[in-house]
Amino acid sequence: MSFFIENWILIAVAFAAGAMLVWPAVTGGGRAGSLSATQVVQLMNRDKAVVVDVCGADEFASGHVVGAKNVPLSELEAKLPGLVKNKATPVVLVCASGMRSNRAVAMAKKLGYENAHSLAGGMGAWRSANLPVEKA
Secondary structure, three states: OHHHHHOHHHHHHHHHHHHHHHHHHHOOOOOOOEEOHHHHHHHHHHHOOEEEEOOOHHHHHHOEEOOOEEOOHHHHHHHHHHHOOOOOOOEEEEOOOOHHHHHHHHHHHHOOOOOEEEEOOHHHHHHHOOOOEEOO
């Protein structure tokens, strides 16, 4: 018992460090609305999700998810309503690393697409999962 009393600071630091290590697993491991590559494939197959790549044309041409439509992030607000008319349709937004697609999810939700998701890790995660890539 005296050990705990004498070393309470070390115990508190150890507890805090453990909590910080466990926190990502408890919160889902990423941003809200981001899906793993496997979850994206399931959404595409089960719910006919529309995949929108928000990269520039050159990045899109070098490799993208099979069947993805290219709408650069700067044009998303103007072009998404014409591309996906039904706002209940699942929309998966993809970029190279997942950073731009997270911003795109916020834009899509502002436009009324509540079923908008981001591919966590972007095309890097897609490629590392050995999923098919199409080149234009």
